[in-house]
Amino acid sequence: MREICVIGGNRYFGKRLIARLTAAGDRVTVINRGSSAPPAGTIHLIADRNDENSLDKALGSRTFDVVVDQVCYTPRQAEIARRVFAGRTRRYVMTSTVEVYEYEDTADPVGEDAVDPRTVAVDLGLPWDDAEFLDAHYGEGKRQAEAVFAADPGFPYVAVRVAHVLGGDDDFTGRLEHYADRIRSGATIAVPPVNHSATYIHVEEIADFLFWTVGEDFTGPVNAASHGPLTTRELCEAITAHLPYGKAVLGAVEAGEVSPFSFSRSYAMDNSRAAALGFPFGDARAWLPRAVAETLGKGG
The missing domain is CATH 3.40.50.720 (NAD(P)-binding Rossmann-like Domain)
Known part of the structure; x- marks a missing residue:
């Protein structure tokens, strides 16, 4: 033990x-x-x-x-x-x-x-x-x-x-809900002019x-980190698929606060050390729809 x-x-x-x-x-x-x-x-x-x-x-x-x-x-x-x-x-x-x-x-x-x-x-x-x-x-x-x-x-x-x-029905950060609220209402989702991906x-x-x-x-x-960086647009597409009556509208802003998970620089990590040590990472694009469903609930 x-x-x-x-x-x-x-x-x-x-x-x-x-x-x-x-x-x-x-x-x-x-x-x-x-x-x-x-x-x-x-x-x-x-x-x-x-x-x-x-x-x-x-x-x-x-x-x-x-x-x-x-x-x-x-x-x-x-x-x-x-x-x-x-x-x-x-x-x-x-x-x-x-x-x-x-x-x-x-x-x-x-x-x-x-x-x-x-x-x-x-x-x-x-x-x-x-x-x-x-x-x-x-x-x-x-x-x-x-x-x-x-x-x-x-x-x-x-x-x-x-x-x-991401994922789970107990995500306390509210970051995916930020997107879901805007997608439901069609409100603009603020992103940097050059919006980079992240892991x-x-x-x-x-x-x-x-x-x-x-x-x-x-x-x-x-x-x-799971394999495969994701963009803000990919996150929005996964959420929109869960909210078929919503619409994702991304709008670039030069200054001011942007939405979570939108980045003016890359946040992609190389996971090769952990993989070489023996940990089998999954693919982010494969589990993303499940993560969205878990966090937003079946009804969206």
Whole structure:
């Protein structure tokens, strides 16, 4: 029986990961602030991961085979986690994001080497506790958090750089609903003048990927994305097929806010490292209609 710790993970693909772990016979400890109960069959520890003493006290003498950190957003959080879990786990898996590549200006799918966390500067003095700042610097927060883990060669970590996630009837982001509302009414969907594609992953596939990662022994950054980038137009076509009385009207805007999943630069990731390690990714175009139906419901 493996001892697995999951920090966060009460919703979306986190809860799916926990379900896979418990079904496999792993003993799963879930750490959160106590605002919501963890999935059944887990051990629940209440702690504030931003408070080193709180986290250390809650853990006591517990050790783990693998820790999966679903809610590490800043280098400060990473610093605390690295200190607290040093010597407590054989491997630390951080859920990162495609947004770490936000400064990579290329149309080609981006590989992990494009952002080497060992070369990323860390600034703990930035206002990481300010919600507005953190929201505006989401990619930078993740990039610097990766850098904190990478700085210690004696701390075996994995940074799973997750593509944009779609699917499930519990997608809390409202991004597909944004499109559905406009398609139902025929309202214009704002996109950049040059609208680039991005890579995606289904909610069940990223749960599968994290579960698979727990059982492997590789370290460092790894991209997690289904095969085949999708454009905003392809997303709209899939939603329109689900809403036959709607109409997708895309309109380019030179300035101002654009719709989610529309990008002025490419967000395509190269998934060849994970594929070579043995994970069988699906094709985004194959699962996209199912993802739309799951999120919008049978009636649209």
